[in-house]
Amino acid sequence: NAGVTQTPKFRVLKTGQSMTLLCAQDMNHEYMYWYRQDPGMGLRLIHYSVGEGTTAKGEVPDGYNVSRLKKQNFLLGLESAAPSQTSVYFCASTGHPGEQYFGPGTRLTVT
Amino acid sequence: GEDVEQSLFLSVREGDSSVINCTYTDSSSTYLYWYKQEPGAGLQLLTYIFSNMDMKQDQRLTVLLNKKDKHLSLRIADTQTGDSAIYFCAEVGDNTDKLIFGTGTRLQVFP
Numbered sequence: 001n002a003g004v005t006q007t008p009k010f011r012v013l014k015t016g017q018s019m020t021l022l023c024a025q026d027m028n029h030e031y032m033y034w035y036r037q038d039p040g041m042g043l044r045l046i047h048y049s050v051g052e053g054t055t056a057k058g059e060v061p062d063g064y065n066v067s068r069l070k071k072q073n074f075l076l077g078l079e080s081a082a083p084s085q086t087s088v089y090f091c092a093s094t095g096h097p098g099e100q101y102f103g104p105g106t107r108l109t110v111t
Numbered sequence: 112g113e114d115v116e117q118s119l120f121l122s123v124r125e126g127d128s129s130v131i132n133c134t135y136t137d138s139s140s141t142y143l144y145w146y147k148q149e150p151g152a153g154l155q156l157l158t159y160i161f162s163n164m165d166m167k168q169d170q171r172l173t174v175l176l177n178k179k180d181k182h183l184s185l186r187i188a189d190t191q192t193g194d195s196a197i198y199f200c201a202e203v204g205d206n207t208d209k210l211i212f213g214t215g216t217r218l219q220v221f222p
Contacts, residue, residue, distance in 0.1 A: 042215050050208050090153050092154075098144055098201070100154070102153030102154045104152060104153050105153055
């Protein structure tokens with residue numbers, strides 16, 4: 001039982017490049033979330049999903065897209081990376097919105 | 112809108128008690144949570160309290176809820192160096208699929 005895994009762990013992008021972050025969970029959870037964490041800002045919700053095939057916008061969705069084609073996977077895409085997207089990205093999943101299980105994070109630097 | 116506030120830093124001596132405070136605005140919150148984030152890791156659920164409770168104790172952890180003042184606190188007894196981390200309070204209201212996190216309190220424990 002691996003819990004929540006994130007791929008990759010680290011990435012450096014140049015401005016304008018694109019990439020996809022993968023989140024996978026093996027707990028059969030309905031809800032999945034993508035957050036970004038910046039110093040002094042806490043956690044900010046980017047997008048989330050309440051079930052396979054559904055997505056919804058969070059607090060800071062601009063510049064990101066997501067897909068939930070399979071229940072166990074939640075993908076976060078950056079179509080044209082900007083330096084403002086330098087951050088640590090966390091994925092979480094849960095069967096109940098309050099009790100979330102977090103992945104180890106992806107540290108992204110955009111130069 | 113919903114808002115959760117915490118002080119940013121707390122420094123305590125090893126063996127003392129730590130008290131981390133949080134205020135929230137959503138009076139419809141049904142559950143309130145405390146999460147812990149150790150360096151370089153994702154968040155882990157530490158404990159939670161249902162809104163009809165005033166207090167919950169779990170080993171060294173005591174959660175106090177003052178619903179009238181919308182104030183939540185986490186007390187850690189006999190604080191150890193391993194308790195050094197960032198602590199986030201969070202709330203989820205009725206009919207919502209999201210957690211609202213505070214900005215986090217960085218607890219530093221010194222010998």
